[in-house]
Amino acid sequence: MAEHAPSLSANQEEKLERLLATAAEIFAEKGYHHASIRDLSRRAGVSLSGIYYYFSSKEELLFMIQDRSLRTVLSELKRKLAGVDRPEEKLRILIHNHVGFFAQKMAAMRVLTHEYDALEGGYRDKIRDLRLEYSNLCTEILRDVRRSTGAGDVAPLNVATSALFGMMNSIHAGYQAGTVPAERLAEHLYRLFVGGFIGHRPRSASVGRGADS
């Protein structure tokens, strides 16, 4: 948030979230460079000075969309992973958390995947660090899965990690068809990925549907 607005009331926090969601929609539709704070003012029905109370610039707005999305998806993930021991279950949680979160925030997902390069300087460094933290966490889980299942070396962990993120972020294309609920979609992606990664079907104890053979 802007330097001059260090703490927000619950009401302001809600307004900020709404502005970020609307800005993400506009950036996703027009592209960051084509969008303006004036577009946001118009669409959100908030005056320019009302917007500048929360953001000092369009750059900060772009940063905050990415920063909040990544922080939220990461902190939710860490919360859900606490106390979970089985590596395959951790991987399942990661996929469900990512797909569940971004199915609700498709515009933010698009901003994260398409407008990372539009960030500059310190903003870019901070987002790069968060992305790295997220992908390292994913790699660690994959390492655990491999170790615990005795799976062979189908792919190096960095390749598997980036393939998994590519797969999860494909919901951007696939999900708009809108035929599959996010929970089911996440389970499909989990089964697609983990089956290839460990070389056999996952033990399906925690899978909502029965075995499909």
Add this chain to the structure above:
Amino acid sequence: MAEHAPSLSANQEEKLERLLATAAEIFAEKGYHHASIRDLSRRAGVSLSGIYYYFSSKEELLFMIQDRSLRTVLSELKRKLAGVDRPEEKLRILIHNHVGFFAQKMAAMRVLTHEYDALEGGYRDKIRDLRLEYSNLCTEILRDVRRSTGAGDVAPLNVATSALFGMMNSIHAGYQAGTVPAERLAEHLYRLFVGGFIGHRPRSASVGRGADS
């Protein structure tokens, strides 16, 4: 190509390819909306009138990058698939063809994945049709793989198709690390994907490396 340049000599064709590759680099770096024909002129060392001999507008340039990439990757794929019967081998060919092609054309891949929305009108319709043709071909191969292996319904075919493209296009992120040759990377992705899709390791007769268990 521009309406006023209906047929090109081999020399001109080569120059056109070079201009398209340079334009893809510029669009990938700056984003389509931020790039100009003047940037292309400067980087390629070709006069504006030299460029306008091949393209009537920046829009046409964007269209041609996408059109040529998709047509080439599709026609190469169809050529390689001719005479191949085994569905898993077809899938393997598709993945190797896509990864092999775009590993050499990372800028074009980025333009295809990031700047589709920047296309308008008839240009957009044509690229949408090519994308659809490509993804339908992929879906048909997956349907054959499922049928021939008796694989269960891990994921609906449209979800599996878009997950596979997401995975293949992840080389955009992963490949820049540059640690894995394109051929190896394609084989990793094939094994990651097909193992999950059919629920067991692929028969590895056609796989260059030995079984990894």
